[in-house]
Amino acid sequence: MNGPQEAGRSCDAWPKVEMTGLDTVWFYVAGTLCNLRCTHCFISCSPDNRSHGMMTLQEMHPYLDEAERLGVREYYLTGGEPFLNREILPILEATLRQGPATVLTNGLFLDQLTCRKLRAIADASDYSLDIRVSLDGWGPEDHDRIRGSGTFHRAVNGIRALAEHRFLPIVTVTEAAEGVGGIDGRTRFLELLLSVGLSRPRIKILPLWRIGAEAGRARGYESWERLSSDATTPEGLAALQCSSGRAVTTRGVYVCPILIDEPGARLGARLEETLRPFGLSYGACHTCYVSGVTCRT
Amino acid sequence: MSSIPAALFPRRAAFFGGVYSNSHALEEAIRDARRRGAEALFCLGDLGGFGPHPGRVPAILREHRVTVVQGNYEDSVGHDRPDCQCGYTDPRDNRFAQIAYDYTLLNTPASCKSWYRSLVRTLRIEMGGRRLLLCHGSPRRQNEFLWRSTSPVPFLERLLRDYEADVILCTHTGLHWGRTLPSGGQVINVGALGRPANDGRTNVWYALLSVGAAYEAAGPAPLAVEFVPVAYDHERLAREMRREMLPEEFVETILTGWWTTCLEVLPAREREAGRF
Ligand code: SF4
Ligand code: SF4
Ligand SMILES: [Fe+2]
Numbered sequence: 001m002n003g004p005q006e007a008g009r010s011c012d013a014w015p016k017v018e019m020t021g022l023d024t025v026w027f028y029v030a031g032t033l034c035n036l037r038c039t040h041c042f043i044s045c046s047p048d049n050r051s052h053g054m055m056t057l058q059e060m061h062p063y064l065d066e067a068e069r070l071g072v073r074e075y076y077l078t079g080g081e082p083f084l085n086r087e088i089l090p091i092l093e094a095t096l097r098q099g100p101a102t103v104l105t106n107g108l109f110l111d112q113l114t115c116r117k118l119r120a121i122a123d124a125s126d127y128s129l130d131i132r133v134s135l136d137g138w139g140p141e142d143h144d145r146i147r148g149s150g151t152f153h154r155a156v157n158g159i160r161a162l163a164e165h166r167f168l169p170i171v172t173v174t175e176a177a178e179g180v181g182g183i184d185g186r187t188r189f190l191e192l193l194l195s196v197g198l199s200r201p202r203i204k205i206l207p208l209w210r211i212g213a214e215a216g217r218a219r220g221y222e223s224w225e226r227l228s229s230d231a232t233t234p235e236g237l238a239a240l241q242c243s244s245g246r247a248v249t250t251r252g253v254y255v256c257p258i259l260i261d262e263p264g265a266r267l268g269a270r271l272e273e274t275l276r277p278f279g280l281s282y283g284a285c286h287t288c289y290v291s292g293v294t295c296r297t
Numbered sequence: 298m299s300s301i302p303a304a305l306f307p308r309r310a311a312f313f314g315g316v317y318s319n320s321h322a323l324e325e326a327i328r329d330a331r332r333r334g335a336e337a338l339f340c341l342g343d344l345g346g347f348g349p350h351p352g353r354v355p356a357i358l359r360e361h362r363v364t365v366v367q368g369n370y371e372d373s374v375g376h377d378r379p380d381c382q383c384g385y386t387d388p389r390d391n392r393f394a395q396i397a398y399d400y401t402l403l404n405t406p407a408s409c410k411s412w413y414r415s416l417v418r419t420l421r422i423e424m425g426g427r428r429l430l431l432c433h434g435s436p437r438r439q440n441e442f443l444w445r446s447t448s449p450v451p452f453l454e455r456l457l458r459d460y461e462a463d464v465i466l467c468t469h470t471g472l473h474w475g476r477t478l479p480s481g482g483q484v485i486n487v488g489a490l491g492r493p494a495n496d497g498r499t500n501v502w503y504a505l506l507s508v509g510a511a512y513e514a515a516g517p518a519p520l521a522v523e524f525v526p527v528a529y530d531h532e533r534l535a536r537e538m539r540r541e542m543l544p545e546e547f548v549e550t551i552l553t554g555w556w557t558t559c560l561e562v563l564p565a566r567e568r569e570a571g572r573f
Binding site: 099100 | 567
């Protein structure tokens with residue numbers, strides 16, 4: 001129930017976001033493939049979801065070249081689970097030659113050897129490498145219910161391994177964990193991270209987009225959860241990540257990292273041809289606008 | 298171009314970043330820049346915040362004819378806005394930023410506010426045939442952070458192209474750096490006079506730019522950039538901050554050279570280099 005059709009409005013009724021310049025490029029390096037099957041995953045990633053495939057370094061090169069020409073500022077590597085991609089380290093090296101990069105991971109593959117290699121890659125670059133690990137609760141009870149049994153301890157071990165290699169990971173928490181948004185929830189998270197050995201914890205809280213698996217776990221969007229031109233401001237629209245970013249998968253270039261399962265959000269095969277306005281007709285757009293969120297770090 | 302005063306074509310010029318009410322560092326930096334032969338002095342904005350007695354810095358800048366570009370602080374204070382628009386996202390950072398801002402807003406003389414409103418957001422000058430663009434955060438946004446580790450070469454080339462400049466000068470982050478690009482363009486974050494550079498040293502920094510000796514013969518070339526450390530009476534500043542009941546966290550930064558607040562906006566690389 002996320003598509004534009006259901007609400008029964010003509011296309012020009014939707015507020016349009018202008019493309020102000022390509023600052024951010026997301027690479028779905030693992031496509032929709034993941035070792036987990038989280039019940040709130042907004043693109044329903046799983047070990048057998050192949051709707052977007054693994055990207056090879058070779059497939060990335062033309063996009064990196066284009067991004068360089070366009071003066072892109074920063075890169076995000078995501079999926080699915082990026083560390084399932086056998087070329088993730090060379091991909092990261094190539095990306096970091098060109099600009100700062102953030103990797104989004106569930107943390108389960110972050111062992112000592114991987115962290116040591118990541119440290120070497122980070123130190124060899126002129127630019128920042130950020131690692132973002134997802135947690136969905138203060139302990140195994142909440143987290144494992146959403147992410148699968150045993151995953152909390154493995155993710156925490158991953159975070160600890162990063163800390164041991166001088167990384168300052170950003171821990172992302174979705175609003176699926178009850179009460180994380182408030183000051184108390186935040187404080188509890190900070191305490192948890194301090195207790196696992198992060199001396200300088202960094203936290204980012206994300207809302208839930210009611211699409212993919214999350215639509216089944218909680219609920220999908222209601223028909224009224226759409227944006228309209230008279231309820232949006234130019235500044236509000238300009239702050240949306242689709243005004244300055246695009247997402248690349250093996251199937252082409254999408255308006256943003258959230259809508260990669262919407263055929264209408266695929267804007268072209270090359271970055272250059274996607275730099276045009278986009279009509280915000282989706283339920284997910286309502287969440288972005290109302291929560292003022294960006295997936296960027 | 299004939300109406301532009303000669304000060305806009307200097308051979309050597311000093312560029313000061315955020316002063317954050319650190320009047321002692323500012324006075325020291327002005328003296329130092331003059332001693333080094335700077336023909337023109339510029340300040341890229343954020344005159345208040347963090348330090349004590351926000352009326353002092355504007356007076357010093359005007360007395361010494363420092364040309365000032367508006368920072369987000371001047372925009373906020375000048376218009377009595379509710380916050381500083383620094384662009385922090387973390388609750389703790391925002392709390393400390395608000396303390397600094399409320400204090401500054403309350404203690405800024407009204408005469409300064411109208412001056413703040415009248416300041417330009419960007420300024421173009423020329424040095425040795427090179428087109429310089431002075432701004433606060435970035436040419437496109439007054440409160441955009443240009444950190445070294447997140448301002449890659451292709452992005453900076455694009456800014457220079459889009460804004461038709463050979464050299465961009467900015468501040469806002471509080472950490473100084475410069476890149477000379479393959480095209481010959483230069484982007485320089487001049488750092489800040491207001492607080493130390495999160496390196497465990499108590500001095501602050503400014504940037505001194507000079508036209509090369511070969512200019513007359515060879516034509517425009519990248520300008521020589523020097524980041525100059527400025528030692529000043531930081532203990533006196535700390536005493537004044539305590540007398541004004543500014544947060545002890547701010548005082549600690551002045552006395553130790555390590556940032557204790559506004560840390561969450563730092564990219565990984567810059568954050569790893571600090572203590573907190
Ligand atoms: S939320 Fe992340 S870890 Fe969970 S299934 Fe989706 S991609 Fe995988
Ligand atoms: S989902 Fe969000 S980022 Fe994507 S197009 Fe809609 S508003 Fe933009
Ligand atoms: Fe600023």
